[in-house]
Amino acid sequence: MNFFLDSLAERLAATWRRPQATARAGHNYRCTCGRPAFFRNSQCLGCQAPLGFVVDQLAVVTLTADPEKPEFTVAGAAATERYRRCSNFDGPAGCNWMVPVTDPEPLCRSCRLNRTIPDLSVTENGELWRRVELAKRRLVAQLLRLGLPLQSRVTEDPDGGLMFDFLRTPPGAPRILTGHDDGLITLNVEEADDAIREKIRTELREPYRTLLGHLRHEVGHYYWDRLIDKTSWQEPFRTLFGDERADYAEALKKNYEAGPTPDWAQSHVSSYASVHPWEDWAETFAHYLHTVDALNTALGFGLDVEDLEFESEPFTKESLFDPDSPDATRFLALINSWVELTAVLNELARSMGQPDLYPFVLSKPAVKKLHFVHLVVLEARQKATASPAPQSVALPETAESCEAKPGKG
Numbered sequence: 534m535n536f537f538l539d540s541l542a543e544r545l546a547a548t549w550r551r552p553q554a555t556a557r558a559g560h561n562y563r564c565t566c567g568r569p570a571f572f573r574n575s576q577c578l579g580c581q582a583p584l585g586f587v588v589d590q591l592a593v594v595t596l597t598a599d600p601e602k603p604e605f606t607v608a609g610a611a612a613t614e615r616y617r618r619c620s621n622f623d624g625p626a627g628c629n630w631m632v633p634v635t636d637p638e639p640l641c642r643s644c645r646l647n648r649t650i651p652d653l654s655v656t657e658n659g660e661l662w663r664r665v666e667l668a669k670r671r672l673v674a675q676l677l678r679l680g681l682p683l684q685s686r687v688t689e690d691p692d693g694g695l696m697f698d699f700l701r702t703p704p705g706a707p708r709i710l711t712g713h714d715d716g717l718i719t720l721n722v723e724e725a726d727d728a729i730r731e732k733i734r735t736e737l738r739e740p741y742r743t744l745l746g747h748l749r750h751e752v753g754h755y756y757w758d759r760l761i762d763k764t765s766w767q768e769p770f771r772t773l774f775g776d777e778r779a780d781y782a783e784a785l786k787k788n789y790e791a792g793p794t795p796d797w798a799q800s801h802v803s804s805y806a807s808v809h810p811w812e813d814w815a816e817t818f819a820h821y822l823h824t825v826d827a828l829n830t831a832l833g834f835g836l837d838v839e840d841l842e843f844e845s846e847p848f849t850k851e852s853l854f855d856p857d858s859p860d861a862t863r864f865l866a867l868i869n870s871w872v873e874l875t876a877v878l879n880e881l882a883r884s885m886g887q888p889d890l891y892p893f894v895l896s897k898p899a900v901k902k903l904h905f906v907h908l909v910v911l912e913a914r915q916k917a918t919a920s921p922a923p924q925s926v927a928l929p930e931t932a933e934s935c936e937a938k939p940g941k942g
Contacts, residue, residue, distance in 0.1 A: 542863035575629035625659030649698040664725040668744040680914030713754035740892035753818030775810035784809040
């Protein structure tokens with residue numbers, strides 16, 4: 534199977550810049566009736582056919598229902614693989630992912646990552662959780678598409694897997710903070726309330742704060758532990774990002790008291806990235822995921838850079854971590870296309886009176902770090918495809934009372 538990043542690079546080369554006469558061919562999801570389908574859909578809005586996200590295809594597909602039992606096959610395909618709905622389909626999460634009937638787990642690849650969900654006896658928690666799960670499913674789909682190692686710490690890999698606690702601060706208690714610690718990502722579901730999230734963003738003087746951004750950042754911490762720590766990448770990481778052995782708590786304290794250094798933009802993707810090497814990696818990793826997913830979406834709808842009519846000074850190989858790497862040219866195409874796309878998207882947002890969709894400017898050192906992330910991802914995929922998946926373990930009970938451990942923010 535063609536590696537997703539290779540495919541994206543090839544599509545950028547073939548369709549991002551192409552002759553005007555060439556016919557467009559979108560790659561977005563479609564029902565068999567021809568109507569567009571979207572990532573969150575579980576039913577076609579045109580013909581009412583059932584839809585679902587099938588991990589084997591990493592796509593939302595049209596389904597054919599079994600008239601005698603709650604099972605489905607992919608419409609138009611040989612009925613060798615049968616699926617059932619994730620058990621969170623009928624609940625507040627509204628999960629549209631499918632589970633092979635041969636899989637003993639009732640939850641899909643995304644939902645089985647949950648260790649704790651919000652207390653659903655509190656009415657508004659259901660809606661907050663639904664928004665969080667939609668963002669998490671988009672994250673998980675991207676990680677799977679990139680070929681990164683991803684197993685549930687709850688049911689599949691208790692030592693090296695990933696899991697989530699989605700919590701809400703009890704009345705009168707200290708506010709639960711979003712963070713990562715040893716494979717556990719804790720997210721305060723109040724971040725799914727637009728008003729609360731915007732208030733926090735303003736107080737912290739952040740240009741960008743979203744649920745998906747939170748999750749991409751925190752999973753970056755997880756992959757630092759998995760892919761950088763105690764590997765051959767650690768010394769190159771320290772040369773490029775800094776020494777992560779610097780006191781993390783002291784670095785956070787200094788940032789919140791004095792703010793970032795005035796010259797942070799010369800070397801980092803965001804001001805928060807300048808706090809500590811761990812945060813620099815997590816922010817850069819998140820921006821890498823932003824870049825890849827947004828470009829893939831643009832290409833999926835047949836967007837052509839020639840339509841944008843925007844000129845910018847492109848980055849060159851001298852801006853890369855390894856200018857001699859085999860994929861250097863393709864990575865440059867990805868980054869330079871991203872710069873062009875975001876410049877136009879920001880102008881579109883401004884024309885609607887909205888904040889910039891991507892309120893960041895990439896420096897050459899930041900691009901070098903993005904290329905480092907890219908190379909780490911490429912190697913991780915190669916190792917993941919060469920290793921068998923861990924065996925499942927028993928599913929523990931979960932409770933809203935689970936406490937969030939302090940960890941990386």
